[in-house]
Amino acid sequence: MSQKKGSRARLTETGTALGQALFFALLALIIALPWPLGLNRDWAWSAALVLASILAFAVGLRRMHDDEDADLPYGVFLKVALACLASLLVLGLAYLVPTVSLDGTLQATSWPLLGALDPSAAQDAWLKRSLYFVLFALTVTLVRTRERLRLLMLAILLSGFFQAAYGAAMVVSGIEYSFFTAKSHSVGMVSGSYVNRNHFSNLAVMSAAVGIGLMVSMMLATRSQASTWKGHVREFIRALLSPKGRVRLVLIILVIAVVMTRSRMGNVSLFAALSIFSILTVVLVRPLPLKIAVFLVSVVIVDLVVVGQVFGLDQVVERLQGSNQVAVDFSTPASDQDRKAVIPIALKLWQERPWFGHGAGSFYTAFPAYRTIDFPGSYDHAHNDYLQFLVEYGLVGFALILTPLLLALGISINLLRIRHDALLCGAGFGLGMAILATLIHSTVEFVQQIPANAATLMVICAAVFAANRLPRRIPR
Numbered sequence: 364m365s366q367k368k369g370s371r372a373r374l375t376e377t378g379t380a381l382g383q384a385l386f387f388a389l390l391a392l393i394i395a396l397p398w399p400l401g402l403n404r405d406w407a408w409s410a411a412l413v414l415a416s417i418l419a420f421a422v423g424l425r426r427m428h429d430d431e432d433a434d435l436p437y438g439v440f441l442k443v444a445l446a447c448l449a450s451l452l453v454l455g456l457a458y459l460v461p462t463v464s465l466d467g468t469l470q471a472t473s474w475p476l477l478g479a480l481d482p483s484a485a486q487d488a489w490l491k492r493s494l495y496f497v498l499f500a501l502t503v504t505l506v507r508t509r510e511r512l513r514l515l516m517l518a519i520l521l522s523g524f525f526q527a528a529y530g531a532a533m534v535v536s537g538i539e540y541s542f543f544t545a546k547s548h549s550v551g552m553v554s555g556s557y558v559n560r561n562h563f564s565n566l567a568v569m570s571a572a573v574g575i576g577l578m579v580s581m582m583l584a585t586r587s588q589a590s591t592w593k594g595h596v597r598e599f600i601r602a603l604l605s606p607k608g609r610v611r612l613v614l615i616i617l618v619i620a621v622v623m624t625r626s627r628m629g630n631v632s633l634f635a636a637l638s639i640f641s642i643l644t645v646v647l648v649r650p651l652p653l654k655i656a657v658f659l660v661s662v663v664i665v666d667l668v669v670v671g672q673v674f675g676l677d678q679v680v681e682r683l684q685g686s687n688q689v690a691v692d693f694s695t696p697a698s699d700q701d702r703k704a705v706i707p708i709a710l711k712l713w714q715e716r717p718w719f720g721h722g723a724g725s726f727y728t729a730f731p732a733y734r735t736i737d738f739p740g741s742y743d744h745a746h747n748d749y750l751q752f753l754v755e756y757g758l759v760g761f762a763l764i765l766t767p768l769l770l771a772l773g774i775s776i777n778l779l780r781i782r783h784d785a786l787l788c789g790a791g792f793g794l795g796m797a798i799l800a801t802l803i804h805s806t807v808e809f810v811q812q813i814p815a816n817a818a819t820l821m822v823i824c825a826a827v828f829a830a831n832r833l834p835r836r837i838p839r
Contacts, residue, residue, distance in 0.1 A: 385422055386505045390518040392418065393498075393822055397526050397566055400542050401557045402814035405487070411818070412494040419497050422504055435507055440774060441828045444767035448496045451763045454756070455489035458482075458722040479722020480729050488723030488755075491814055495821040499767075502825035503832075509786055512830055513580075516573050516793060519823065523570020524613045526555030526563060527620030534623065553623040557813075564621050564629025565810040569797040569819060571617040572636060574610055575662065576793015579644075581607045582654055583785035614662070628804050636800035637662060640779075640792055647779045648788065705742060708733045709750040713757070720757035729754065744812050748805035751812065768820075771827040772798045778827075784836045794827045 392414055399407035458479040479485035506512050530553035533539045539546040542556040549560040557563040621629050641659045645651055712721065712729050721729045727743045745751040752761045775798065778791025801820050804810050811817050 381425055382505070385418065385425065386511055386514075388418055389501050389505055390514060393515075393518050393819070394522045394525065396818050397522060397563075397815040398542065398556050401559075401562055401566075401816065402818065403558070403562075408491055408494060408814040411814070412490060412497070415494055415497045415501065419501055422501060426504070435832045438828075438831065440770050441503065441832070444770055444824075444828060445500075447763045447766045448492075448499060451492055451756075451760065452489065452496060454719070454760055454763070455485065455492055455723055457719075458485040459489070480725040481722065481727070484724030484728065485722045491817070492723070494814065495818055498818050499821045499825040502822050503829050506826060506829035507832075509833060512790060512826065512833065513577070513786060515822075515826055515829075516577050516790065519797075519819065519826075520570050520574040520577060520610070520613060522819065523567045523617055524574075526557075527553065527567055527570075527617050530555040530563065531616070531620055531623065549624075552625050553620045555620075559813075560624040561626045561629060561808050562810055562813045562816060564624040564626035565632070565801060565804050565808070565813075565816050566819060567617050567621045567624070568629055568633045568636075568800045568804070569816075569823060571614055571621065571633065572796035572800055573793040573823065574614045574617065575637070575659075575796065576789045576791070578607060578610055578614070578658060578789070579655060579792050580785045580789025581610070582658060583652065583782070583788055618662075628807050632800040632803040634663070635803055636796045639799060640796045643776060643779060644792060647776070648782045705745055706747070706750065709745045709747070709754050713750070713753040716757060718757045718759055720753065720755045720760060723755050723760075726751050726754050744809035746809055747807060748809055748811040751809060767824055768798055768802065771795075771824040772802075774831050775827050778830060781835060787830055787833065787835065790826070790830045794823050794830070797823050798827075 392411070396402060396411060399410075402408040402411055459482050502515070506515055533546075534551060534553055539550055541554065541558055546554070546558075548554075548558055552560045553563070554560040555563040555566070557566075618633075621633055637659070641663075644655065644659070648655070708730065709726075711733055712726075715721075726745055730742055745754065749761070752764055756764065772795055775791040775795025778787050779795075781787045781791070798820070801810060801816075811820065
């Protein structure tokens with residue numbers, strides 16, 4: 364009888380049986396997203412879009428008969444975010460008007476401000492944006508209870524952990540494969556199933572950030588009952604064998620993987636975002652439990668210093684110190700000087716069409732027109748997400764892309780204030796840190812152009828809005 368009551372309670376917390384099945388299907392999709400080369404192949408992101416659309420269709424049919432979250436408010440900020448994402452899709456449709464003739468010459472159209480240089484790339488970009496929108500809507504719709512928010516954060520953590528464990532195993536064994544193919548890039552460095560280690564490092568950092576948020580929530584939820592040093596030792600040993608201990612172990616593996624990528628900005632974004640949110644926690648969470656402060660300090664000291672020294676943080680430091688001493692070499696991919704040389708060219712491209720850009724996905728097509736003898740290189744991406752957004756979407760699209768992210772970041776910081784609600788406070792820390800780390804990484808890489816990373820970031824952004832909709836626990 365007690366088992367039946369327990370199962371009914373769990374079902375009530377996660378929703379009805381059908382709703383629970385749809386939610387776990389979403390979690391499975393989130394965990395699977397990075398595996399096929401970070402979805403950075405047409406067949407991979409197309410398959411993800413089909414699966415997400417089928418899931419959205421099923422959720423839509425179910426909501427027609429049983430609207431589970433009818434009692435949860437959408438709020439102004441969530442409505443603004445949804446409006447921005449929907450407007451991006453409308454803008455993407457406008458880009459499908461061609462502005463280049465078949466022989467490659469520019470031709471006048473009735474759309475002086477819109478139209479893409481590469482309609483085919485614009486169509487692909489629109490479909491990818493559709494995937495991100497569907498995942499955002501699914502997350503906001505299905506994450507309607509505290510338990511579902513916790514499980515979603517756990518799924519994001521596991522998404523990065525499985526990639527990290529796989530990548531580390533490949534490096535240690537010497538049998539290095541990405542996704543059923545032998546690695547030709549990033550050999551000897553952890554890259555998961557990604558081709559580019561920098562892109563994997565961003566996913567690992569986002570997962571680690573969410574994991575740290577989970578740890579913060581679990582530590583806030585448990586109060587120490589020990590009054591002697593023996594009692595504290597017993598509680599420490601008990602914690603090692605509890606879910607907190609397992610999450611801590613996963614975090615250590617993720618940090619090891621980030622260090623072993625040798626990605627400079629991956630490590631910098633992790634350290635910077637962690638430091639900033641640790642300072643915010645000290646300022647906003649009053650009074651700050653000592654165990655939270657000890658944990659955050661331990662992440663920096665034990666993981667980034669001690670573990671880093673064992674697994675190669677010194678090599679990352681050497682790469683950072685050598686960043687300004689790299690000669691231009693167009694035979695190797697994206698040296699530091701190359702990336703700097705792209706900036707003025709990208710700014711010229713943006714100034715040519717400042718409001719709506721050259722069209723989604725058009726950077727590769729627009730870039731060659733501005734190449735010079737001194738800079739003969741060719742780039743698919745700007746190695747700076749913000750510059751690429753400006754070139755492709757203009758100021759209007761740039762604002763539509765960044766507004767939901769900045770709103771989510773602001774809401775996550777506000778959630779830190781809710782100390783009496785352990786889950787929401789931890790979610791604010793972890794989800795906000797993940798968004799901030801990606802915004803930092805985007806200054807020197809094109810991590811948001813990788814579909815799996817952009818999709819995961821969109822899920823994290825949606826999770827912030829979902830958390831903000833949940834009722835707060837009343838302080839005792």
